[in-house]
Amino acid sequence: MMKKTIVYGIILIICICTLPSCKSSSNVTGSTPTINSKASLEKPYVILISLDGFRWDYVEKYQPPHLSTFINNGVKAQSLIPSFPSKTFPNHYTIATGMYPDQHGIIGNSFYSNEKKVTYNIGNREMVEDGTFYGGDPIWVQAERAHMVSASYFFVGSEAAIQGIRPSYYEIYDGKIENQKRVTQVIDWLGLPKKRRPHLITMYFSDMDDTGHKYGPRNDEELKKALFDLDENLGTLFKEAEATGLPINIIIVSDHGMTELSTSKMIPIESIENDELFLTINNGAIVNIHPKKDIDKDAVYTYLKQKEAHFKVYKTENTPGFEYTPKNKDWGTFQVLPDFGYYFSSRKRIASLHENNITTVGVHGYDTKQKDMHGIFYANGPAFKNNYAIPSLKNIHIYPLICEILKLEIPNTIDGKLNQINSVLKPTVN
Structure with missing residues (x-):
């Protein structure tokens, strides 16, 4: 009996001693997460927040109080220019890597992988968590390699072992998790002991994208409601982060904006599909065409050109919108682009929208x-100037900015350039 009492007592002591580390429900990379090196302990902190679908003009239009104060006391760009195509997964991963989609490989929310002979889709958890789809060196990989602890409460790529590396703390995406829980977890991470405390944290909120898709970007009532609710969550984060007394730099970005679309201008993707001639990968505002093996490419091009109606067909290398000549084979041989204000969708979805008025x-x-x-x-x-504005900025430049603040090595393979964005930093940081 005495032995049992002693054992239970030891177990109780262990549980009490380890309680702070059990507070987080986050996944931990491996059994031994990264410990901050002596050099990393001296570095500042960066929280990178993505507000999915947050258009460039929402703050000026609706004046959310916490965000407005945050901006007035910091820096802002007139807008953030996404990479083409302006879709969620390609642009989040561009922000994370400093690379255009053509180079990092996540070229769409869906795309055909010629190497794997499968179609990647953001709804497929196995693929989303497969690090072999993701190229480049995401910012958390750079941090972990430098023996700097990183954490992620959702960000494209953060759930996958990219080159065998994940953030020290990360969450598997679940859009049902309330914003306040995300904020609380981030503050808990900042409260960890110094050696285990992440100096880089990424966060993600989908509110404005969800609302924008459902109601369009001109529904002031719904957009303002969603924005002010989100603003309250951000206000809590700002306040509690400041209360830590740590040198925390917060960067807020979005992956893309939003435009209004009449459902009468949706084009059925089935109207151009031909499974005998080619594989069709639809991303709404861009459709990748992969001719089948032994099928004459000119025949495919002619077939599609004859169907043009509120859309145009291009050879991939001649497709407008790209900031470079696309070379990644996963784009396919041809691209089909709807006219601005038109969009490809399935007949089933189009019918459902019409049925629901x-x-x-x-x-x-x-x-x-x-x-x-x-x-x-x-x-x-502390790294940023006060009340400072810059012109519109490409999202490829955010990566080297974070590297500069945290004094991480900037890979020479990225597309982003520090000199395109470092004017936002105080001279002591430059």
């Missing part, structure tokens, strides 16, 4: 020359 939705993915596609870049913290 939905006449307007929000979409994105178009050429980034369309200002509606632009997102946001705001930043605040």
Whole structure:
């Protein structure tokens, strides 16, 4: 009996002693997460927050109080220019790597992988968590390699072991998790002992994208409600992060903007599909065409050109919208682009929208020359200037900015350039 009492007592002591580390429900990379090196302990902190689908003009239009104060005391770009196509997965991963989609490989929310002979889809958890789809060196990989602890409460790529590396703490995506729980976890991470405390944290909120898709970007009532609810969560984060007394720099971005679409201008993707001639990968504002083996490519091109109606067909290398000549084979041989204000969807979805009397939705993915596609870049913290504005900025440049703040090595393979964004930093950081 005495032996049992002693054993139970030891177990109780162990549980009490380890309680702070059990507070987080986060996944931990391996059994031994990264411990901050002596050099990392001296570095500041960066929280990178993505507000999916947050259009460049929402703050000025609706004046959310906490975000407005954050911006007025920090820096902002007129807009953040996404990479083409202006879709969620390609642009989140561009922000994470400093690379255009053509180079990092996540070229769409769906795409055909010539190497794997499968179609990647963001709804397939096995693929989303397969690190072999993801190229480049995401910012958390750079941090972990430098023996700097990183954490992620959702960000494209953070759930996958990329080159065998995940953030020290990470969460498997679940859109049902309330924003406040995400904020609380981040503050808990910042409260960890110094050696285990992440100096890089990424976060993700989908509120504005969800609302924009459902109601379109001109429904002031619904957008303002969603924005002010989100603003309260961000206000809590700002306040509690400041209360830690740590040198925390917060960078707020979005992956793309949003434009209004009449559901009468949706084009059935089935109207151009031909399974005997080619594989069709539809991303709404861009459709990748992969001719089948032994099928004459000119015949495919002619077939599609004859069908043009509110869309145009291009050879991939001649497709407008790209900031470079696309070379990644996963794009396919041809691209089909709907005219701005038109969008490809399935007959089933189009019928459902009409049956429910939905006449307007929000979409994105178009050429980034369309200002509606632009997102946001705001930043605040000890590294940043106060009340400072810059012109519109490409999202490839955010990666080297974070590297500079955390004094991480900037890979020479990225597309982003520090000199395109470092004017936002105080001279002591440059």
